[in-house]
């Protein structure tokens with residue numbers, strides 16, 4: 001990718017361990033085949049979707065990924081500019097390198113991703129800050145009780161952001177940038193407290209087991225994202241597509257189920273929607289677009305996915321995502 005330092009490229013591309021889960025995510029989509037319907041006279045497609053009160057021009061969100069300023073000098077501001085132009089939502093990583101207020105100034109619809117922090121005073125202040133900036137939902141990442149180990153970036157020697165870059169939303173009231181803490185004591189009680197303290201919809205990111213999907217419903221989560229963190233946390237974890245059916249069954253239609261991991265084409269999105277996901281999120285493809293061409297690069301990536309989804313819906317005999325059903329997938 002243009003201008004991307006090889007060490008940073010490995011940080012973005014890499015997965016945990018042997019990268020089995022990283023590969024499994026992409027392979028799972030490639031294994032599915034579509035059984036199209038014909039002669040349905042559907043006319044032009046309508047990709048619009050509403051999620052937790054958020055209107056989206058298509059069922060594709062930008063997954064939260066760290067450190068966009070390593071990919072492009074405009075960082076998360078460029079990514080958000082593209083999200084706004086494409087009419088979709090960006091989930092801003094807690095490890096974003098631009099202040100949430102600057103990202104919000106693009107006019108993009110934003111959700112904010114949170115690693116729950118043990119310092120509750122700091123966390124409350126952060127939530128107040130992002131809420132004031134206008135984020136529309138809180139995405140709580142639950143698959144990371146500890147930092148990832150053995151990723152490519154650890155072998156290449158990538159440890160921290162270069163001078164001048166920082167996780168700008170981790171500044172406390174003294175201006176000091178806090179480290180993001182991965183908390184191995186996290187439990188459902190923490191989630192209950194979080195939910196009680198915010199008026200925002202709460203989305204749990206990193207659900208793979210159906211029993212956890214059921215608990216998410218019982219604890220009042222507004223949505224879940226089936227995710228294995230793009231193969232960056234537990235190597236050997238199930239591919240997200242393989243986890244999706246049981247999670248959907250456990251959720252039983254009570255809350256929307258989203259999915260990320262290895263989604264690269266419009267047909268991947270069609271497969272996810274046909275099986276019952278309400279929307280998908282994409283991580284690395286957005287980073288490559290950002291590295292290659294800033295806001296325009298990201299927008300081009302999003303418009304390519306939109307065109308591919310539109311085309312494959314037409315060829316499968318569907319006008320809207322809601323017209324798709326599991327019988328279309330082999």
Ligand SMILES: Cc1cc2nc3c(=O)[nH]c(=O)nc-3n(C[C@H](O)[C@H](O)[C@H](O)COP(=O)(O)O)c2cc1C
Pocket residue numbers: 011012013025063064065066093094095113141205227228229230231232260261262263281282283284285
């Ligand atoms: C470079 C990179 C950084 C990431 N940073 C975060 C993060 O800060 N918070 C988070 O919840 N997930 C993070 N993720 C996981 C993504 O949100 C998402 O689950 C994953 O990238 C989806 O898979 P894909 O990249 O194959 O589309 C990161 C992923 C990558 C590749």
Ligand SMILES: O=C(O)C(=O)c1ccccc1
Pocket residue numbers: 066095180229232
């Ligand atoms: O790289 C990641 O996957 C990730 O989640 C992360 C979180 C905090 C800082 C840097 C990266």
